[in-house]
Amino acid sequence: MPGPLHGFRIVDLTSMISGPLATMILADQGADVIKVENPDGGDHTRAANNRRNGFSASFLNNNRNKRSVALDLKNPAAREALLRLLATADVLVQNFRPGVVERMGLGEDAVRAVAPAIVYVSISGFGETGPYAQKPVYDPLVQAVSGLATIQAGSDGERPRLVRTIIPDKLTAYNAAQAITAALLARERTGPGEPKGQHIRLSMLDAVIAFLWASDMGSQTFVGEQIPQQQAASFIDLIYETATSPISAAVQTNREWVALTGALDKPEWLDDPRFKTPALRQRHIDERLMLTQEALRARSAEYWLDRLTQAGVPCAPVLTRSAMLSDPQVIANGIIEETEHPTAGQLRQARPAARFSVSRAGSARGGAALGEHTVEVLAELGYSGEQIAALAAREQAA
Template sequence: MTGPLDGIRIIDLTAMISGPLATMMLADQGAEVIKVENPAGGDFTRSAANRQGDMSALYLNNNRNKKSVALNLKEPEGREALLKLVATADVFVQNFRPGVIERMGLGEEDLRKVAPDLIMVSISGFGDSGPYAQRPVYDPLIQGLSGLATVQAGSDGRRPQLVRTILPDKLTGVTAAQAITAALFARERTGEAQHVRLSMLDAIIAFLWSSDMGSQTFVHADLPQQEAASFQDLIYETTTGYITIAVQNDREWQALIRAVSRPEWAEDPRFKTAELRQQNIDARLELIQSVIRTESAEHWLAVLEKEQVPCAPVLTRTQMLNHPQVQANELLVNYDHPNAGTVRQTRGPARFSRSAKQQYQGAPALGQHTRALLKDCDYSDKEIEAMITSGAASDPGH
């Protein structure tokens, strides 16, 4: 496919979410991504629930526009085949625990012998060194260690809560994709290739710092406990559902007062300034909720929009699909997958004015492109058949 990364070849040894999401983003932007999987089942997400036609939604939603080669990297023939693929590549991405890729004989020194200009990318859970480096990692562990679960709770003194989506995994994927493009750009300018290292823990702590680490920003002797701005969400109940209202500045506060017909709020000393409104946020939100619950969502959205108060309906995931703004953005695309049938996904969120409209190819079957890509590396049909027979490689026909 064409796109801003057309001509870039990426060898992808990642599994689960963070790495596959990163490389799918790059595949959506035109890179040729070759996903290398173990013949014995491949990426674990292939076996996840919610599946159709022997394809799981989780695998489909993180691996489209890729090619799959099934190689047993424990076998010398499998490693040799991988190195031949690496010799043709620009980027190599893996998310094994620190040290594993070196023990496989596929560390940076080994790869640069066949591809001196290769950009190598290593994604870890906790980091390359330190007391947690060799521990198994899953998203909740990062949410806990990074402080995210406490941020989600609203205060250091309240019971921590997990964000109900795998934010560390997905944010690490987005961060990795950006870092890979930066490394490609740097290589284009300087001719030098780099090894990009990224941990889920680092990605989340850096993400939190921009808005949630104010008490930790100024260096002094004692760090205050992070108090909650409010224990109430900006979600308001109406007679027909829920809406959200977000009011920041004086103009928006006065517009809200007009919309709800409560002129006395303008004279309330607790709400005279933005600072006072923040200090008295619980009282302010309780007042707003007491009014909003008296009418329908449709009524309030119309009144609030007329006064230009920032607001929106709170939708379920299924309701979101048909919202006029989502439809206007042409974000959702349907296409036919040879195994899973008709699939609905989002397009890549960034649109490029000088690139052709994105075309989508569904996530590949395990080893779907093994034969074709090994042939491109000058393997004969006989040699490929021997590798498949020995278990060093596989394709869907075996």
Template sequence: MTGPLDGVRIIDLTAMISGPLATMMLADQGAEVIKVENPAGGDFTRSAANRQGGMSALFLNNNRNKKSVALNLKEPEGREALLKLVATADVFVQNFRPGVIARMGLGEEELRKVAPGLIMVSVSGFGDSGPYAQRPVYDPLIQGLSGLATVQAGADGRRPQLVRTILPDKLTGVTAAQAITAALFARERTGEGQHIRLSMLDAIVAFLWSSDMGSQTFVHGDLPQQEAASFQDLIYETTTGYITIAVQNDREWQAIIRALERPEWAGDARFRTAELRQQNIDARLELIQSVIRTDSAEHWLARLEQERVPCAPVLTRAQMLDHPQVRANDLLLNYQHPQAGLIRQSRAPSRFSAAPDHDWQGAPTLGQHTRALLTNCGYSPEEIQDMIDSGTAGG
């Protein structure tokens, strides 16, 4: 593959979502990602539901453009083989619980003996130390502990709600990918590797702070706890479906008045300024909804677009596939996977002018590249077969 990370080799010991998503992003950008899995089943997401041709959608969508080597790292021979791979690598990524990788004999000291300039990445759930460090972690737990579930509810006093996607997992993956590229850039300048430590909890708290922690920003300020301006969202029901409208400034307020043909709203004292419109948000949204529900989505979108009011249809996942803007972006691509058949995926969102589009390699089968990569490390065919026969390797 070609791309901005062409020539970078990454050893990926991660499983589930956060780590595999991070390394897939880097693989999409040209890095050679070698996914190391246990021969006895591999990444748990391989066995997830929604399957075709023996491959799960969850695994396919987080592991494309990678190579798979199956090694039993509980065996000395498996660890020795891994270290030979690490000796050829630029980056090593793992998301075991804190301390596990060191107990396996694969801690930073051991890795740097074979790869002094290695960038090592440790992704955890709650952090490296503290009362929760050794606890098992899943996405809902991070949503709860970080405050995200309370933010999603709209106010501290309301029943918390989970975001209906695994945001902490996925955002941690995006954060890890950015940190890895930053560390690679730093190594180009200094010649030195480093150890990146990242927790899901850290990623989500930092994510929330930019827009949702205003009441917690001023340490000595006497500010109220976060309260919702309104418990209504910006989704409006029409006779044929749902649309969303976002009106922020005076120009847009005057524009929606024209689009909805409600000139009397212009003289309403509750809505004369942006501040007043925010204070009276429930009344404003109820008025808009009372008009929107009288006609179709198509009618209102046309009127709103004519007046340049920010708006969009609210689509189901299936409807999104055929929307003209999605098609114009060439966002979704179909390709043939050797096991799963014809599959559809979204391309990498960033497009590089110096790296033309390339053919994707579908997510690998377990141990698909074990023989080839161990051969490159100096193992003979007989030695590799012995490792496979003993269960130390798979392929």
């Protein structure tokens, strides 16, 4: 069966990661996503490194299952073609800097004139108003302003550190995909005469701060209380060296703590006054973790993983990116898939995380060449071959 979003059309004007990843999630779930790109280079990630046969990994990993249409939106005829496309669409997603899309003649009012019920989505870096709204934005800047870099350092008093993956971009993408689905569901349930389409506004800063509040903003939660300097739970990561390769192990409950002491042959820790209760173990967490590290250095990762697992202690190997591909749990879950791209060759990618019991979700089409589907999509809109050729000629002359 087709994906759960089969029958919905999404016009994607975004580039880089946050917007394209959001629309790829929906494309994987069956939506007809039409990516509209500038003929002069297209999405910026097309030019990224780590590439083969003209396709970058970054572009391929954020743009599968989409059709690509190349239109120079500075050309009035191309803009008219886009509006004609939008009249057939359920969703428009754009991530231009605030104000740009209006100057292009594609603001919400202009689009609703041809598509009154469309879900209009605006993704920004810092939001549409405020002193940072017009700043150019990249992931490190959002990590800095949101507090994420300080949280990653472990303490407000330590030097801030960036998370080594673009969390703001990807969080924004997942928030946007969920919000779009919610807006489509709400639209389907509206009665006669009720507003149909909504305007979803989402910034990377919104997404990260909301994400952090669930677990990292406890001292900022109670209004009226004196807020102490945020302290780290520990200055030691739960990554331990062994005689061979690193492992991770974590204990929360009393039962797990007792199991750990047994697995490490350290029964004396149970009588240590620093570790008598969960509260004391938390207060003396650095000492506890340092002792655990000293014990684990004595033997191999394989030995400890087997012993800790048998004792009921939560543990796992720490894998490199390449080693993760062959991990038995990853293989058992079928997380990594290989597909054949007509130009880029054999590709390895993660399948969509959510699996549906009835509807199909997955990769049916690799990332498209720039403008690969321009003729196909324009013909679907009723353009004749002569009109398509004339539009292409006008864009080349512009």
